[in-house]
Amino acid sequence: MQTIHPAAPAAIAALAPLLGDRLSTSEALRDQHGANEAHYPPAPPDAVAFPETTEEVAAILRECHAHGCPVTAQGAGSALEGHHLAVQGGIALSLARMDRILAVHPEDLDAVVQPGVTRSRLNEELRATGLMFPVDPGADASLGGMAATRASGTTAVRYGTMRDNVLALEVVLADGRIIRTGSRARKSSAGYDLTRLMIGSEGTLGIITEMTVRLHGQPEAVSAATCRFAGVADAVDCVIATIQSGLAVARIELLDEMMVRGFNAYQGSDLPEAPHLFVEFHGTPAGVGEQAQAFGELAGEYGASAIRWTDRTEECRELWHMRHQAHYATGALDPGKRTLATDVCVPISRLAEAVTHAQDLARELRLTSTIVGHVGDGNFHCGLRVDPTDADEVARVHRFTAALAETALRLGGTVTGEHGVGLGKIAHMAEEHGDAVAVMRSLKTALDPKGILNPGKMLPADDEG
Template sequence: MPHDAALAELTLLLGDRLSRSKPDLAQHGQNETWFPETPPDAVAWPETTEEVARLVAICARHGCPVVAWGAGTSLEGHALAFAGGVVVDFARMNRVLEVRPGDMQAVVQPGITREGLNAELRATGLMFPVDPGANATLGGMAATRASGTTAVRYGTMRDNVLALEVVLADGRVIRTGSGARKSSAGYDLTGLFVGSEGTLGLVTELTLRLHGQPEAVSAAVCAFPDFAAAVEAVIATIQSAIPMARIEFVDETVARIFNAQSGTAFPELPHLMVEFHGSEASAAEDARRFGEIAEGFGGLGFDWATTTEERNRLWRMRHGAYRACIAARPGSMGMVTDICVPISRLAEAVAETRADIADLGLQGPILGHVGDGNFHAILLLERGNAGELARAKEVTRRLAERALRLGGTITGEHGVGVGKKGLMALEHGEAWDVMARIKRALDPDGILNPGKVVEVSQ
């Protein structure tokens, strides 16, 4: 095999923490969506930054690709080793290294999941709020600049990562950022690596911004006569300065799927799912004011989740929507695509997307983070049906073009990977070449997650 020399050295470094067994390769060649199984040549489980640095240096000497792996929940082929090489699984680098309650910060290794971190923070009164739905690792969330249901209040990973430790393509270890709240000292390298999808370096440590656990939480779900009315209610809520913690949208198809699979009795109409954080009094008042606004736009069937168990059930249902939609068409696979547009153009974007999906004869429930203009189409495709896959790719392209026409972006949270790399020139033009120049400067031999995000000719 072309990478045998590198793998021989890595075996000396890691011993049985470097695997070439078929089950391990298969596990790290799978993904959550439509890409074919793509096993790497080997899987490595480092335990320290020093081991990651030595691993990368060995791979650099031999021109062996290196792909970082968190929980494998990304949707655009980010962690697949299309060029072979070594997948670096950070499962054994999963510790909370330090919690600084006074600064509301935590220092963690990349392999810990967001749920794992919040479990450790429970007694401190603090939390890490970024919630992409899946129990993703924090290293993977930083690499893809993840966001999710709570971004409307707490921001994305870009807003909540203060500093990083990163192993570069030649094995050097650098630190970016600091524990300070702000800095004017040079280029924002932390911002550069957050969202770089493992193409510029491997993150081995993160300093994160924490937030206080709310005293009270109020949540509800309500139906609207159409999506335009739901969006108008959201815009009016935002303009009224009501601090929403989450405000999610599901279309009538998803509502029907919830009823069938979760035993709910939602009207088969578009729905908003909302949550408010604060004191007992403020959360109740925010919920009341939202209810008044929603009723003014035709909101009906309010179902208030008054207990922790009810709220958890509501959000488990929302986070499980992807798998529920897949199950609704037995034997199907999903192509999940997302865009983000200014909220004032969201209803228009959804209406045109629904028309495209119908025009091309596909099934595609729509849901998303309506509070920040981000929505997802879950295209349900028959496995092995090349015609449906081709039509789904056409929907994706039309969706990207629509996002740019409406002043938005081709992806609000899923990232680029391989799936959307062909659309990057549409959004960025010459700036995409600037990204490629940065890639060549930091990774001249192209060993870090090759083939993702940018197009680089060696």
């Protein structure tokens, strides 16, 4: 076998007796684990490992550390910035078999899970308890992957992101040491916040092998609405006014004209091709009613039309199911191309400027781009259609993502609100963080001195800033 990383053969030989047929170098499996839903070129690892216990993860890391062999953790593989691609070869460490829900504590509103559990599976298990786990990226991602990328979704405006919804972790460090961070207590001032350091570290500081997540009560009452605006600036101004008014919106999502066109193409609907907001309120029946009314009045001031409310659970679920198909709906435009998804996040007062800038930019660069976003947080996504064989279009798409990231920074925001850095945003890290990149690098060196954990991701090489 021709290996990609020189240290891989020795590491594989050392791991084979431990893992048996749960360590594979078959080309089919390597190809499968080298693929991605985004636009990055395939990057098959040298081998794929399927540990079933924390101790096995620790053993894998001990061997790979000893041999200097890269280890790239993989969850559901739904990352949009190539986080899980073993771009330098080595071992792809799949956490798919560590998918047990270890405990649900309804009395404390928390659950202990292994990293391979997906968000939808956890919620299925929780349904009868009256509790839920709210964080919902579009894909049915694994909870470990969601923690590793500091994921969020439509409900972050109300319930927070993974940063806010993970209480404790078990982590295997680069050299195989196993640590626990945090506890089941709701808060603590005891020491450095290692939990938050690991969340969003994209598998570059350690491998998450167990997590304690916060649960929330399923809302007693839910009220959701869709409404239409004359222009995207009106819709965004309505969002800004809603947030500033203190309305405790549970979800508030923007779809621009092109995104609506995508949904129409994908599902055969005939929504008017105009910017829409999808909103939802959670609470007591009277509280939800009050907030829905207040929102309706606000939306009216910004010229909203065709406001359609529902408080039927099934209809709400369908609405958000549709919303979560945005990535595929974008794919219904310009058939035959691929979708490149990018996201930024800005202070909400700059949101209208950022969104209209993105639309103008797409027009200027002759690109098909949808916009959909968790606009209550100032976060939005662009879904760009690109023909990978058209070098000029590829270049224009990259011009778009770079310009959008720069705009986000100029407006006081960040180059990624929830997709993460992975491969795609490395080039902007120095621009966003300045000298803090050097601090990140020293933390990385302190915890992974040989650089075996997900190399080539997140941090620019030393000479790049």
